[in-house]
Every structure is written in C-alpha cells, then in structure tokens.
Amino acid sequence: METLPYGSWPSPIDAALAAAHDGKPEFVGFVGDEVWWTAPRPAEGGRRTLVRRGADGTEEPVLPPPWNVRSRVIEYGGRPWDGTVVDGTPLIVFVNFADQRLYRHEPGGTPRPLTPVSAVGGGLRWAEPQLLVDRGEVWCVLEEFTGEGPTDVRRVAAAVPLDGSAAEDRDAVRELTAERHRFVTGPRLSPDGRRAAWLAWDHPRMPWDGTELLVADVSDDGRLTAPRTVAGGPEESVAQADWAADGSLLYASDRGGWWNLYRDGRPLCPREEEFAGPLWKLGQRWFAPLDSGLVAVVHGRGATALGILDPESGEVVDAAGPWGEFDATLAVHGARVVGVGAGPHGSHEVVELDTRTGRARVVGAAHRDPVDPAHYPEPRVRTFTGPGGREVHAHVYPPHHPGCVAPAGELPPYVVWAHGGPTSRSPLVLDLEIAYFTSRGIGVAEVNYGGSTGYGREYRERLREQWGVVDVEDCAAVALALADEGTADRGRLAIRGGSAGGWTTAASLTGTDVYACGTVLYPILDLTGWGTGETHDFESQYLESLVGPLAEVPGRYAERSPAEHADRITAPFLLLQGLDDVICPPVQCERFLARLRGRDVPHAYLTFEGEGHGFRRAETMVRALEAELSLYAQVFGLDPAGIPTLELGT
Known part of the structure; x- marks a missing residue:
C-alpha cells in the first residue's frame, strides 16, 4: 500500500471513462418474442437509440445517427416508442427528438413520419404511443402548443393514423376525448377493448400530490365516452393503472400513506413500502x-x-x-x-x-467492468438524525483505493450530493462519477433528504412549503455528523447538485457556513422568476406546494432565493449550465452572477451549447467532471494528477 494524501490517489477512472458509461437502458418492451429498449449514446451527441436483442442473444441498434428516440412531452418526456410484429416483420413507431414527430419504421427501411410539424410555440409532441394495428392507429398523448408561451399548451389522448395520412394534415389526427384536464397519461385498453383507463391531474398539483384515475367506454367509432373518476383525488396520488387479464382494474395509490397496489378498490398487498413512485415521465x-x-x-x-x-x-x-x-x-x-x-x-x-x-x-x-472493480466504492446505507430528531436517509461512499491509504491522522474531504426533483431519490447503484471521486480519495454522501420518495407520503411531504429549509437542513445534518464522528474533515466539506439539487446547493452556500465550496449544475436560483414564466408548463406551479402560494407568501419566495442573497456567499463555487435548458434556463444563472458582481468570491461559470436539462454529451460531462475536481483540488489543497486547472475568477 502506498501512503498518499487524500485527493491525490492515482485512479484508472478518468472523466472520459465516467462519461462513456453515463446513462442507462430505459423503456423496455417486447416486439414479438424479442426484447427491445432505448439506450444512451453519449459519444454520439447524447442521443438515445433503440436496441433489439435477437434470438441469438446479440444486441443490435435499430436506428443509426442522427435518429434520437426521445419525447419532450412535459419536457421530461415519456415512453417514446412501441412495436409489434406484422406478417413476421417488426413494425415500430417512435418519437424523434429533433422534430418531435412520430415515425413509423420497419427495420431495413427508412422511417416515415406519421405526424405533422406545427410552427406554433413548441409545436406538436407525442408520448406513450400504443400500436393498435387492427384499428390502423397509434394511440398517444398529444401535447399541442397553442401560443408562444411555455404554458400555452393543451394535452389530450389522440389517435394517429398508421397509413401516414396525418403526416402533413393536423386534422387527420383524431382526438379521443374532450380537453378535460391539463395533464393526461396514455389510455390503456381493457382486454376486451371496450373500456380505457388513464390518469389525469391539474395545476397546481403535481402527479405525486393528487391524480384522478379515469375510466371511459370505447364507442364503436373509437372515441372514449362517458369518462368517470374511479379513484384518486386532490390528496391521493394514483401513479399507474392497468388492466388484468380478467378485466379487473389494477392501480397503485398512496391513499394509505404508501403507494400500494389495489384491484377494483381493494388493497392487494398492504405494506409500509412503495409499489410505485413519482410520475416524472409518462409511461413509467x-x-x-x-x-x-x-x-x-x-x-x-x-x-x-x-x-x-x-x-x-x-x-x-x-x-x-x-x-x-x-x-x-x-x-x-x-x-x-x-x-x-x-x-x-x-x-x-x-x-x-x-x-x-x-x-x-x-x-x-450487460455490465462490464471497465476497470478493476477493486476501485469501486463500498457504500454504506446510513440513517442520520436531523433537526427535531427526524430521520434523514443517506448513502455514504468513503474514499476507497486498493493500493493507497492516507497518512495517519488525515481526515478525508467529503462532497454532499443533493439529488434533483426534489421529489425523487438517489438510488444505491454503481455510478462511475462517484467512483471518479472516491477512487482519488474524496468521499461522497448522497442525501435522500426530507421530500425524497421511497419512504412514504409523510416523508416526502416534509418538504411541503419547506423547500430551501428541510433539504438544506438535512444535507447539513449529514455533513456535520460525518465530521463529528471523525469520518470527514470538517474544514473540507463541499456540496453539489443539479436542478432542484442545484437549488439546494446554492441555498446551502448562501444560507449556511457548513461547506468550503460547491458545484451547482443547471439550477433554480430565483423562485419568483422561475414561478412566473421562466420554466415549462409541467412545473410552472410546482412552487405552490414546495414554497407556498405566491399570491399569499411573496416574501417567502424572495427570502429563500439564492439570487436574492448573492451577497451572503463567501465560498468558492462552480456553476454549470446548458444553454438549451428550458426547465432551468440560463437567465437564472445570469441573474445570480449579476448580483454577485463586485464581490470577491472565487467562482467559474461554464456553459454548454446543445445541452438541455441534464448533460448528455460525453465531451460536456468530461469538462464538467474535471472542472469540479479542479475546484475541490484548489479549495481543499489536493493534488490530483492530470486534471486541467479550472480558472476561478471573482
């Protein structure tokens, strides 16, 4: 074993390796007997392709560049493809990211558009396509912009002709229902084809707050008639619904405090655990x-x-x-x-x-170890005590290297990771971005702060009107506990996060003295601006529950916004932003930096063309990871080899 200071351990996990393994398979499905899924391609501009597994076990990408199988409905997207076998040949429909049109594709041919382009606002978008070959249609969720503003939008279930007759004709798209709700999921047909079920909700609720489960009859002309609500409501979240083979209706509801499975209103397995989660993407x-x-x-x-x-x-x-x-x-x-x-x-x-x-x-x-797995971190599942004695869940990843130890008496630097959402959770999985730091001698602590999912409705509702308070407190409680117990160096604590995690990071830097520095990725920084037109429709009223009604508590929006308190920040920071981000737009960062001007705070602001909310391109991820490590090296006095120096201005 070689004795080297924390942060200077040589690691085979470089930023390029971490970037190459970023992303995961999504939206699995069967096409005949074959298994298909969407897969990331960071080295190909961050696109997602469709992959099929043949009968011999080989994996084959179905669509070459530049096809990108990804929907933008509600900006977070949803299931972007469906497939079946017709006369022995796969028939696929998919959404292409660049133009958001729905395409028909038979392998070996060229994709043909099924839907038109609209010049209005964000155009026409599609999600959750379901092939109904016997009807000659694809049933989808249609998101249609009616104006230039981000909230000038309507959503309905619609049927798209498979013959391509709607490719240039919006009127050929058949709407299945009247416009009743702001948000809908794709209708699922009962086994006999006579009924359909779907979820719906309206502002200001988010789908994990309250949804309605609707059931309608399918008329002879293919319309959904006489819709009625059979479950859900303003304070009951139904996250998914589907039909059993016998025609009974199954759904996941949190009416008992946990998302449990119900059949026709009766719980099937009542437990204090989750059988569903937050509906961030349609078709989960x-x-x-x-x-x-x-x-x-x-x-x-x-x-x-x-x-x-x-x-x-x-x-x-x-x-x-x-x-x-x-x-x-x-x-x-x-x-x-x-x-x-x-x-x-x-x-x-x-x-x-x-x-x-x-x-x-x-x-x-299949997972393949790109390096000796001895360099992977050994995570520990921990529960910490937060303010008022509340439980705070976290995953702690101590520094780990098979051939290095730190000098006796040295404590390691640690970075607290705050996940996005905030209604989400950090899963306990191998992440080479985490290994990038731990294998160099920098610890990581992922905090599933109050408001996270996976621990029941009461736990996630701790954040109701407390965003910027509970999340900040819980992250600080974990960081300080690690220092108090001698796991981390109190003087070398950092925090990082993206999106809502970027908010928590910035709020922590402006509102506490716990951290020596921070990395803020594509964040929310100004609540008033974000809540009054600077974001997309899906989350445009999210702050009503996270912070409180703007009309009633406008002062709270200003008081909690990092952009309003740029004068309080003293710790160096790195700010990373995609220039195509419509969820957390660059104007949030620009406003924050303008208010910081004249303050002697070392910082860097890196922007990336072609990147939206969350980085997908390999070159972006490499630059971001190396810049983050350089920040910690400069602030903590580390000496990582081969890392470009991040220039920190003031």
Missing part, C-alpha cells in the same frame, strides 16, 4: 399484470426489488440476483418479465425473469 411502469393473474412489481422501502405478486394471497416473491435497485420500466410477454436493474457494484442491465422457473438473468446492456 412499476407493475405489469401477467396473463396468469400474477403481477410483476417493482417495490421496496428506499431500495427497490423486482418481485412477483400473487393477488389472491398477497404474497410477493422477489427475484434473486445482484440487483439492489429496479427502475420504473417493466414489460411482460407470456411468463416472461423484463425490467432494468442495477446494484452498488454493477451498472443498469436489462434483466429477464422467467416466472415459471423463478430464474432471473441479464439479457441486455
């Missing part, structure tokens, strides 16, 4: 009914497992394997279940479970 699936009557479920308290639920007994049997987390994407075909799983020592893989044998195996995107 935490459960999938099998023809046998069993139900595949993603469930857990904190971490999530893939299991099979017997609705009659309420028993759940989990799949065995190394995966400690499963994502909200499931597909079933006969007795086969496919999902996406990962663990603390393995990246996200496409996993198939055979419900007849109970065997689970990797069928796609």
